[in-house]
Amino acid sequence: MEKIIIICGPTGIGKTSFVIKLAKRFNGEIIGADSMQIYRHMDIGTAKPDGKEQKLVSHHLIDFLDPRENFDAAMYAKAADRVIKEIFAKGKTPFIAGGTGLYIKVLLHGLFRSEPVCEKTLSKLNRELEEKGRLYLYQKLKECDPKSAKGLHPNDSFRVIRALEFYQTNKQKISDQKTDHNFDKNRYDFIKIGLYTDREKLYERINKRVDIMLSQGLLKEVTTLVENGYSLDLKPMQSIGYKHMGMFIKGEVDWKEAVRLLKRDTRRYAKRQFTWFNKEREINWVRPSQFEETKNLIKDFLT
Numbered sequence: 001m002e003k004i005i006i007i008c009g010p011t012g013i014g015k016t017s018f019v020i021k022l023a024k025r026f027n028g029e030i031i032g033a034d035s036m037q038i039y040r041h042m043d044i045g046t047a048k049p050d051g052k053e054q055k056l057v058s059h060h061l062i063d064f065l066d067p068r069e070n071f072d073a074a075m076y077a078k079a080a081d082r083v084i085k086e087i088f089a090k091g092k093t094p095f096i097a098g099g100t101g102l103y104i105k106v107l108l109h110g111l112f113r114s115e116p117v118c119e120k121t122l123s124k125l126n127r128e129l130e131e132k133g134r135l136y137l138y139q140k141l142k143e144c145d146p147k148s149a150k151g152l153h154p155n156d157s158f159r160v161i162r163a164l165e166f167y168q169t170n171k172q173k174i175s176d177q178k179t180d181h182n183f184d185k186n187r188y189d190f191i192k193i194g195l196y197t198d199r200e201k202l203y204e205r206i207n208k209r210v211d212i213m214l215s216q217g218l219l220k221e222v223t224t225l226v227e228n229g230y231s232l233d234l235k236p237m238q239s240i241g242y243k244h245m246g247m248f249i250k251g252e253v254d255w256k257e258a259v260r261l262l263k264r265d266t267r268r269y270a271k272r273q274f275t276w277f278n279k280e281r282e283i284n285w286v287r288p289s290q291f292e293e294t295k296n297l298i299k300d301f302l303t
Contacts, residue, residue, distance in 0.1 A: 002088060005298055007097040008104060008277055009035070010270035012206040013031040014288045016049050018195060019097040023057040025295060026095075026302065029087045031080055032062040033107070036239055038076075040069045041225055041253060043242035044218045047209070050290035060087075067236040070126045072158050073106040080107050084188075093302070101276040110187055113166035118169040125161045125168075127170025130235060140164060157235075191301040194283040195296055196274075203267050210263050219245050221298070240265050 007019045023030050032038070036046040038219055039064055043050075049059055049215040060083045075135060080096070080103075087094045096104060127135055141164055166174040169249045197205075222237075222245035230248040244262040245255045250301070253261065277283060286294050 002084065002094075003189045003191075003302060004084060004094045004096060005133065006104060006108070006190055006192040007195070007299070008099060008101070008129060008192065008283070010202065010273040010277075011047070011099055011266060012209050012270060013195045013197060013202060014095055015099065015195060016047070016053060016207075018288055018291070018294075020049075020053060021291060022294065022298065023093075027091075027300060028093035028095045029060065029090075030095045030097055031060045031083050031087075033076075033080075033096050033100050033103045034062070034263075035076075035100040035103060036236065037098070038234050039063075040064045040065065040070060041226075041228070041230070042067060042221070042242070043237060044213050044216050044221045045239075045245075046215070049228050052106040052291050067134060067230055067234055068130075070123075070130075073102045074111060076103045077107045077110070082223075094145045099273050102177055103272065104192075105280075108192075109185070118165060121168050122161065122163045125164055129161065131155055131234075133293065134160070137164060141167075145173040145175055149175065150294075151175075158231045160247050184212060191298060192280065192283045193297065194277050194280075194285045195288055196285050197287055202270060206266050207263050209258070210266060211242065219248070220254075222246060223249065240269055244266075263290070 005022070005026075007015055007022070009015055014290055020028055022028065032111075034046065036042065037048045038045070038061060042048075043063075047063055053059075061076070061079055084094045096107065098104070125137065134155055134157045137157065137160050138152070139151060141152070141160050142149040144167050149160075152159050152163070154160075163174045166172070218241060222242055225237065226246075226249065228231060232242075232250070234240075236242065237246060241262060244258045244265070247261070248255060248258040284297055286297075
């Protein structure tokens, strides 16, 4: 079974520079696992690796999708499988790096489904997501399958859509199925390394990073997207940073409040990421300063 290396952790902790150093050390290439860095034209707000960083090590699955296009964890796993094969064919080591826990989990374990997916229904639900938003779909799920809805966060549109598609396709509640979202056995031989630091230190880093993004022109990035026809109602435009700049553009909040909410919501997102990754039993937790220890972990894994 092929060996791959996972570097994960919350936003703002320094995954990009950390994984670049590791990939250079182990003749690797990097596959992004970030549900926002996949989009073109959205660079500053997603903290996408810049041109200089991408020249240091080859990066994949970033900056390739139009913000109007749909993308989910299953599509990510399929694309990542292809890139992993290409990297192995070069005799190099794949490094999967990012903070989208579901992308990583589906790549490593797959997502079992006893019934085939109805692509037509799935497309219809994804259009509803774009046009009417996540809360609309969540309310639909509450009406037809309240048990499933209770176990899901309203913002977890991937699972909400899967549950709705299952119900509409099979006329059954997915909550009644014993196989609901069971993750299968490992698809790769992997080592998973999670970056962590003290919460106060992380929150300080996040606040500083927001200030840097704003000084780099986050507002102009969002304004340009709108001028080029990208609606503020698009799913990617409702993400952290873009949503807050959109609120300011629409006059819903003043600048000071937009910045305050952006910092607060980024900190809350980092907390949710920690909650997700803390449930993963196979993670080796290290601080960003523990590069040598991490290097030895990977060396032992690869030999």
